[in-house]
Amino acid sequence: MSDQNGLPPNYFHHQLPNGIDMIGQYMPSLSSTTFGFQLEAAVIHEPKEKQGLAHLFEYMIFQGTKKRDVRALNEAFESLGARKGASTGLETAQVWAQVVHTKFEATLELMHELLLTPTFPKDELEQVRSIILQEIRRRDDEPMSRIFDLVRAGFYHDTPFARQVLGSSDSVRALQQQDLREFWQARYQPNNVLFAIAGKFDWDKVVEKMQAFFGDWEGQAAPISVPRPQPVTTIELEHQDGKQEHLGMMFPFPAYNDPDYYAAMVIGEALGGNMASRLFVEVREKRGLVYSVSAGLAGNRQIGGMRVYAGTTPEQGHECLEVIVNELRKLEQGGLSADELERAKVQLKSEHIMRGEGSAARMGALTRSWWYERKLKTIQEVKEAIDAVTQEQVLRVLQRFSPLSPITVAAIGPLGRDELVGNTLSV
Amino acid sequence: MSDQNGLPPNYFHHQLPNGIDMIGQYMPSLSSTTFGFQLEAAVIHEPKEKQGLAHLFEYMIFQGTKKRDVRALNEAFESLGARKGASTGLETAQVWAQVVHTKFEATLELMHELLLTPTFPKDELEQVRSIILQEIRRRDDEPMSRIFDLVRAGFYHDTPFARQVLGSSDSVRALQQQDLREFWQARYQPNNVLFAIAGKFDWDKVVEKMQAFFGDWEGQAAPISVPRPQPVTTIELEHQDGKQEHLGMMFPFPAYNDPDYYAAMVIGEALGGNMASRLFVEVREKRGLVYSVSAGLAGNRQIGGMRVYAGTTPEQGHECLEVIVNELRKLEQGGLSADELERAKVQLKSEHIMRGEGSAARMGALTRSWWYERKLKTIQEVKEAIDAVTQEQVLRVLQRFSPLSPITVAAIGPLGRDELVGNTLSV
Numbered sequence: 001m002s003d004q005n006g007l008p009p010n011y012f013h014h015q016l017p018n019g020i021d022m023i024g025q026y027m028p029s030l031s032s033t034t035f036g037f038q039l040e041a042a043v044i045h046e047p048k049e050k051q052g053l054a055h056l057f058e059y060m061i062f063q064g065t066k067k068r069d070v071r072a073l074n075e076a077f078e079s080l081g082a083r084k085g086a087s088t089g090l091e092t093a094q095v096w097a098q099v100v101h102t103k104f105e106a107t108l109e110l111m112h113e114l115l116l117t118p119t120f121p122k123d124e125l126e127q128v129r130s131i132i133l134q135e136i137r138r139r140d141d142e143p144m145s146r147i148f149d150l151v152r153a154g155f156y157h158d159t160p161f162a163r164q165v166l167g168s169s170d171s172v173r174a175l176q177q178q179d180l181r182e183f184w185q186a187r188y189q190p191n192n193v194l195f196a197i198a199g200k201f202d203w204d205k206v207v208e209k210m211q212a213f214f215g216d217w218e219g220q221a222a223p224i225s226v227p228r229p230q231p232v233t234t235i236e237l238e239h240q241d242g243k244q245e246h247l248g249m250m251f252p253f254p255a256y257n258d259p260d261y262y263a264a265m266v267i268g269e270a271l272g273g274n275m276a277s278r279l280f281v282e283v284r285e286k287r288g289l290v291y292s293v294s295a296g297l298a299g300n301r302q303i304g305g306m307r308v309y310a311g312t313t314p315e316q317g318h319e320c321l322e323v324i325v326n327e328l329r330k331l332e333q334g335g336l337s338a339d340e341l342e343r344a345k346v347q348l349k350s351e352h353i354m355r356g357e358g359s360a361a362r363m364g365a366l367t368r369s370w371w372y373e374r375k376l377k378t379i380q381e382v383k384e385a386i387d388a389v390t391q392e393q394v395l396r397v398l399q400r401f402s403p404l405s406p407i408t409v410a411a412i413g414p415l416g417r418d419e420l421v422g423n424t425l426s427v
Numbered sequence: 428m429s430d431q432n433g434l435p436p437n438y439f440h441h442q443l444p445n446g447i448d449m450i451g452q453y454m455p456s457l458s459s460t461t462f463g464f465q466l467e468a469a470v471i472h473e474p475k476e477k478q479g480l481a482h483l484f485e486y487m488i489f490q491g492t493k494k495r496d497v498r499a500l501n502e503a504f505e506s507l508g509a510r511k512g513a514s515t516g517l518e519t520a521q522v523w524a525q526v527v528h529t530k531f532e533a534t535l536e537l538m539h540e541l542l543l544t545p546t547f548p549k550d551e552l553e554q555v556r557s558i559i560l561q562e563i564r565r566r567d568d569e570p571m572s573r574i575f576d577l578v579r580a581g582f583y584h585d586t587p588f589a590r591q592v593l594g595s596s597d598s599v600r601a602l603q604q605q606d607l608r609e610f611w612q613a614r615y616q617p618n619n620v621l622f623a624i625a626g627k628f629d630w631d632k633v634v635e636k637m638q639a640f641f642g643d644w645e646g647q648a649a650p651i652s653v654p655r656p657q658p659v660t661t662i663e664l665e666h667q668d669g670k671q672e673h674l675g676m677m678f679p680f681p682a683y684n685d686p687d688y689y690a691a692m693v694i695g696e697a698l699g700g701n702m703a704s705r706l707f708v709e710v711r712e713k714r715g716l717v718y719s720v721s722a723g724l725a726g727n728r729q730i731g732g733m734r735v736y737a738g739t740t741p742e743q744g745h746e747c748l749e750v751i752v753n754e755l756r757k758l759e760q761g762g763l764s765a766d767e768l769e770r771a772k773v774q775l776k777s778e779h780i781m782r783g784e785g786s787a788a789r790m791g792a793l794t795r796s797w798w799y800e801r802k803l804k805t806i807q808e809v810k811e812a813i814d815a816v817t818q819e820q821v822l823r824v825l826q827r828f829s830p831l832s833p834i835t836v837a838a839i840g841p842l843g844r845d846e847l848v849g850n851t852l853s854v
Contacts, residue, residue, distance in 0.1 A: 028456075029455075029456030029457075030456075030784055031780050031781075031783075031784065032780065032781045032784060070712065071703070071708055071712055074701070074702040074703040074707075075703040075770065077702075077703075078701055078702070078703040078770045078771075078773070078774050079769075079770050079773060080773070080777075081773040081774050081776060081777025081778070082777070083778075083781065098781060099777065100776075100777050100780050100781070103777075127711075127712075127715050130715075130718075131718055134718050274501070274505055275501040275504075275505070276498070276501040276502040276504075276505040280501075281498055284554075285497060285498055285554075288554050288557075291557075291558055291561050342506075343502065343505045343506050344505075346505070346506060346507070346508040347505050347508050349508060349527075350507075350508025350509070350510075350526065350527050350530075351508070351510075353458050353459065353527050354458075354459045354510065354525060354527070356458075357457055357458065357459060357784070357785060357786075358784060358785060359784075
């Protein structure tokens with residue numbers, strides 16, 4: 001039943017007649033199974049005036065089905081000893097469960113009930129709404145979480161990628177049961193589903209049960225075309241009195257499906273991925289300019305990006321920005337030393353191997369790999385791809401993607417533009 | 428070389444001549460190894476006027492050795508692809524690393540350097556101090572983190588268990604390099620070390636390398652006797668204006684080394700461990716009185732405890748407290764239904780199995796098991812212990828430990844004692 005063309009041992013792919021894509025990695029030594037349904041039913045798919053809908057949906061899908069109210073639903077999951085959850089990103093949303101492998105079939109049946117017969121009960125909607133409004137209040141109280149929204153808004157200006165996942169208090173207050181139903185109707189369709197499973201399972205049985213539970217599901221989610229973001233250099237400031245100055249930066253960098261992706265990962269690791277990284281050493285260790293500094297990839301399928309964050313004080317804000325910009329310039333001009341390259345590669349490979357021991361992490365990795373590239377990358381392939389990165393490739397990547405142009409700089413704190421930026425950036 | 432008396436297959440114990448206790452679980456299917464050193468060098472071992480010292484120590488142990496400064500140390504760990512960390516509790520502290528198994532020996536050597544030749548450099552001390560002072564400021568800004576300190580202070584009143592792990596701004600400002608040296612001298616001694624390893628390794632090699640690196644280490648940590656906490660019923664209020672009311676409660680309950688421990692775990696799970704639990708259903712689902720409610724075990728070796736937390740509004744504070752107290756009373760009188768018991772058992776077993784797949788979680792579980800009981804419990808034994816819990820045992824536990832007497836009730840928010848408690852508790 002499974003199409004094994006060109007797949008490595010223990011990896012599987014199959015497509016059900018109704019369009020559901022299925023992928024899997026068998027991990028014989030585990031007792032657990034993690035499986036999830038990823039859909040393009042996320043932030044960029046919301047109607048423009050319904051911001052926060054995809055995130056609200058993530059909560060509401062668990063609040064009741066035609067057969068069970070929320071309490072019975074929670075009891076059913078608990079009876080299976082299931083961990084369950086959902087997440088909403090800019091481009092995709094996922095609903096998942098992790099169980100001891102003997103409970104797979106019963107949990108899959110419950111997931112079917114959840115995904116195909118949700119009722120979005122009105123009383124639960126009001127409870128969930130008030131929880132989300134509190135989340136929004138907390139977000140708005142915390143400059144450290146808002147800085148990421150602000151830098152993203154600058155980078156993706158005027159495209160749906162600039163939206164806030166949670167929405168605003170006003171947009172969330174306006175959402176209705178009918179909006180959830182319409183979103184479900186429009187996006188929760190079999191051709192929009194990527195099912196992934198990792199851990200202990202029998203693939204033929206998984207295919208059989210997926211067909212049994214989901215085979216009758218018919219319908220089409222229409223493709224939604226989203227304008228491709230075109231970042232330009234911009235400075236986004238949000239004034240807030242106090243003793244903190246939060247800095248965020250983002251510049252275009254290779255996306256997951258770019259041949260230079262692993263070189264980009266290595267650069268991110270060496271720049272700000274760990275405590276021996278350039279930013280950590282230069283900004284924090286040597287100069288004590290921040291309490292926190294980091295860098296890492298943060299793009300999506302349409303456009304990749306590298307993001308830098310630093311938390312500092314207003315007194316040190318300008319110097320901190322200057323040092324970071326200087327490090328980006330040095331990076332662009334000189335690339336990485338042989339030592340740095342080697343350390344970053346060892347660290348990334350090691351992390352990949354250690355994460356790869358769990359079924360939840362592998363389910364996530366498979367999903368990404370298939371969704372971005374229609375491939376199922378093994379841990380060995382990723383190791384080899386990281387190993388293949390050279391100093392020359394690093395320099396080429398930094399020529400393709402200059403860290404300083406275009407760059408979005410965002411800040412939340414008391415400093416004005418001149419005080420913070422001065423003539424550090426040629427904007 | 429290893430003493431296998433009575434240990435299950437793949438489990439190991441050995442004691443080095445200098446007193447270091449070594450335990451291990453071999454997990455052949457993994458590529459990673461996690462190992463850690465647990466010491467009784469924690470909050471209750473601090474000199475009374477040096478609060479926050481154990482936590483500061485946790486940071487400072489990574490800041491330099493006789494051979495390497497902090498930067499070289501971080502680079503050395505990165506070159507091994509190691510995850511590393513440390514944690515400080517009330518009774519024990521732990522320093523650990525997780526690596527791909529081929530890097531075990533080199534990482535162990537680095538850990539030896541860290542533990543036996545730390546220099547606590549003065550300039551790094553100032554940096555770390557300022558980071559911890561920021562942590563303290565954040566803690567003090569967040570009622571949700573302070574509520575746990577407040578309930579603990581009430582429960583453990585006047586014993587070292589009532590201390591705050593981070594210390595206070597004043598106590599941390601006063602700590603000096605010499606304090607770190609003295610703490611290290613007093614507590615970092617081989618007879619005080621429990622070494623645990625889980626994942627892929629060769630036990631004979633591990634014993635050999637431990638002897639090679641740590642065998643010459645000589646010295647004795649003096650036992651520190653700490654008064655046994657004697658909780659009494661008490662109400663601790665901290666006034667804070669605003670729209671939040673945070674409630675915490677704690678009452679004595681079986682400790683890890685108590686024969687009723689697994690029954691206590693099951694009770695905690697059914698009371699407030701998940702979304703089908705009594706508190707979640709009664710307080711949040713049915714009445715919408717909170718945005719968050721939970722319960723779980725939170726004791727230590729000297730005395731066990733069950734802790735309840737609820738985050739609500741001042742308007743709903745009294746009703747929320749009343750409903751929780753009522754649930755505790757119902758629990759004491761009626762125990763758990765057969766359904767609830769079964770669900771909680773399935774959930775706990777499932778969690779235990781799923782967590783047991785990772786080397787870091789197993790290293791932690793082994794350490795606890797040995798430190799509390801001088802046993803190495805297998806996943807199967809824990810499963811059986813959970814399975815053996817009956818409704819009758821649950822009732823007996825609730826007779827041994829009445830949830831309402833003695834009980835510590837703590838609250839942070841605008842409500843005064845009468846408004847919050849009224850005559851709900853017979854204090």
